[in-house]
Each structure stands twice: as structure tokens, then as C-alpha cells.
Amino acid sequence: MRDSVLAALAAVLVWAALALLVLPLDKPAVPPDSPHVPAVETAPAAAKAPAPLPQAPDFDRNCRLAVQTEQGIRDMDLQTYLTGVLLAEMPVSFAEEALKAQAVACRTYTMSRTRHSRHENAAVCTDSRCCQGWRDPTEAEPAAREKAEAAVRATDGLVLLYRGQLIDATFFSCSGGRTEDAAAVWGSDLPYLRTVESPGEEDAAHFADELRLPLEDFRQTLTALDSEVSFSGSPDTWIASVRCTAGGGVAELVLGGRVFRGTELRKAFSLRSTAFDLRLGEDGAVFTTRGNGHRVGMSQYGAQAMALGGDDFETILKWYYQGVELVLADG
Numbered sequence: 094m095r096d097s098v099l100a101a102l103a104a105v106l107v108w109a110a111l112a113l114l115v116l117p118l119d120k121p122a123v124p125p126d127s128p129h130v131p132a133v134e135t136a137p138a139a140a141k142a143p144a145p146l147p148q149a150p151d152f153d154r155n156c157r158l159a160v161q162t163e164q165g166i167r168d169m170d171l172q173t174y175l176t177g178v179l180l181a182e183m184p185v186s187f188a189e190e191a192l193k194a195q196a197v198a199c200r201t202y203t204m205s206r207t208r209h210s211r212h213e214n215a216a217v218c219t220d221s222r223c224c225q226g227w228r229d230p231t232e233a234e235p236a237a238r239e240k241a242e243a244a245v246r247a248t249d250g251l252v253l254l255y256r257g258q259l260i261d262a263t264f265f266s267c268s269g270g271r272t273e274d275a276a277a278v279w280g281s282d283l284p285y286l287r288t289v290e291s292p293g294e295e296d297a298a299h300f301a302d303e304l305r306l307p308l309e310d311f312r313q314t315l316t317a318l319d320s321e322v323s324f325s326g327s328p329d330t331w332i333a334s335v336r337c338t339a340g341g342g343v344a345e346l347v348l349g350g351r352v353f354r355g356t357e358l359r360k361a362f363s364l365r366s367t368a369f370d371l372r373l374g375e376d377g378a379v380f381t382t383r384g385n386g387h388r389v390g391m392s393q394y395g396a397q398a399m400a401l402g403g404d405d406f407e408t409i410l411k412w413y414y415q416g417v418e419l420v421l422a423d424g
């Protein structure tokens with residue numbers, strides 16, 4: 094009887110030991126790139142173990158700058174200014190890491206302007222066509238203000254350098270799938286502003302757009318650009334060739350015997366970007382554009398897609414600005 098109890102006990106112990114060995118392997122294993130698991134859960138930022146970032150307690154609050162607003166020059170600290178820039182330049186509904194990336198890009202731009210301002214008595218102005226947009230944080234919804242300010246505080250003092258110099262941290266709304274070389278848009282090459290893929294932007298309002306024009310309007314606009322352009326034969330024969338940029342934009346288009354740059358066509362027809370196809374027929378001209386903006390530097394919708402995929406702000410910034418360093422501003 095005692096032997097059988099011992100035997101039973103031994104059997105239980107063996108079973109328990111086996112169970113301990115087997116159970117962990119028994120868990121359903123989900124492959125990291127399973128299509129059934131949202132990307133946001135498969136790539137936790139913590140798993141990447143990024144190098145610790147330098148800390149700058151209160152750099153932004155101790156840095157003061159003169160800002161040219163519509164009501165005159167206002168003196169404010171960098172934290173207040175950048176919070177207002179974020180509120181104006183990026184939807185506050187965007188993910189935290191995208192907002193942090195935007196805060197660093199805007200701080201980098203601002204620090205560069207404090208050294209080389211376009212304005213006589215101010216470092217920057219609040220006109221997005223000149224410097225950066227700005228919205229008074231005290232006039233924003235408290236939740237929006239807090240979210241923007243949190244992104245600024247979380248990146249306190251951080252800027253981007255290339256070979257020791259503050260970079261030209263350009264950004265835009267949406268690339269349409271690929272960003273553009275700075276040289277293709279502005280004529281001068283910057284090694285950190287080169288074309289990169291920018292997937293996941295399909296949710297952007299202007300990922301793809303169409304512009305239709307009557308043929309006569311199209312002809313008039315082109316004639317204003319170049320009076321020697323000739324429109325003979327049927328419209329579908331007017332385009333002789335198209336040369337594209339590395340970033341998928343139109344570099345040059347030979348039309349009606351003349352050469353037009355993609356950037357001048359974008360301006361003349363108010364196209365959303367230089368990444369376009371043009372179709373001509375008797376019923377008119379149809380531009381199909383991809384993306385929205387100059388497409389050089391950081392794509393905001395691309396940053397949002399990366400953030401939702403689990404990338405942190407440093408990874409986002411170093412993707413769109415290649416070869417840069419993330420460091421503390423030296424004041």
C-alpha cells in the first residue's frame with residue numbers, strides 16, 4: 094500500500110516536472126510579422142533599447158526669443174513658442190512620437206533662426222510661409238495644449254546636427270510614398286535631405302489628388318510661362334518626354350517644343366506637389382498628384398505611420414534626415 098502511494102507520488106512529480114518543461118513551449122507562438130497582429134503591438138519601442146538621450150532640464154524654458162506676431166513682437170520662452178508651433182503645424186491627434194519628432198525638427202529650425210534671422214527685431218515670425226506657423230497655446234483647448242507641450246518637454250533642448258551644424262530640418266504634410274532630394278526642388282544638394290521611402294501615408298487627405306482644367310486654361314497658363322510654346326496637332330501629342338527625379342517627382346517635361354521644370358509647373362498650376370502625371374485630351378488637361386508639399390525632409394504623415402508602427406521619435410528623425418545626430422543644443 095505504502096509502495097503504491099510512493100509510486101503515485103513519484104508519477105505526479107514526474108508529470109509536474111514534464112508539465113513545467115512543456116508548458117512554456119505550449120504557449121501559442123505568434124510570429125512577429127503575423128498579419129493578424131497590428132504592427133503597433135509587434136514592435137514595442139522598448140524592445141529596441143535605444144541609447145539614453147541626453148537630458149537638458151529646462152533648456153527650453155530658459156531660452157528666450159523675440160517672435161514677430163500679427164500683433165507685434167512678443168518675447169517668450171522656447172517652450173511656449175514650440176508648443177504654439179506644434180499646435181499650428183501638426184494635427185495634435187497624431188501619435189506622441191510623431192509630435193516629439195516634429196518638436197525636434199521645429200526646435201532645430203528655431204535655433205538656426207536665432208543665429209540667422211530673416212527678421213530685423215525678431216528671431217522668427219508666426220507666418221508658416223516665412224518661418225513656422227504658431228498658435229497661441231493659451232487659446233487652444235487644454236487637452237490639445239497639454240499634448241503639444243508634453244511633446245516639447247519630452248524633447249527638451251534636443252536638436253539635429255549634421256557634421257556639427259544645425260540642419261535645415263524641412264518638413265511637409267505628405268510625400269505620396271517617397272520623399273524628394275533637396276537638390277531636385279531647391280537646386281542645392283544637402284546630404285541629409287535625400288529621397289527616402291515613406292510608406293503608410295494613405296490616410297492623408299491629399300495622398301493623391303486630381304486637378305482637371307479646360308484645355309484653353311491649360312494653354313494660357315503655359316503660354317504665360319513661355320510665349321514660344323506651340324500647340325499644334327492633337328493634345329495627346331503635345332508631351333514629347335518627361336524626366337523624373339529620384340524621388341518620383343517631375344524634373345522636366347518637354348511640352349509644345351519647350352522645356353518646363355516640374356517646380357515651375359507646380360507653381361503655375363497650384364499643384365499639391367511636383368509628383369504628378371499629366372494627361373491631355375480634347376476634353377482638357379488632368380493632373381494627378383501624389384503627396385502634398387515640397388516633399389523634402391520629414392513627411393508628417395510618414396512620421397505618424399512610423400510612430401503607429403512602434404518607432405520612436407529618434408528613429409523617425411534619423412529616417413527622414415539621413416546621417417544626422419540628435420544632441421542637446423548648446424544655447
Ligand SMILES: [Zn+2]
Pocket residue numbers: 211212217218219220223224225
Ligand atoms: Zn519669418
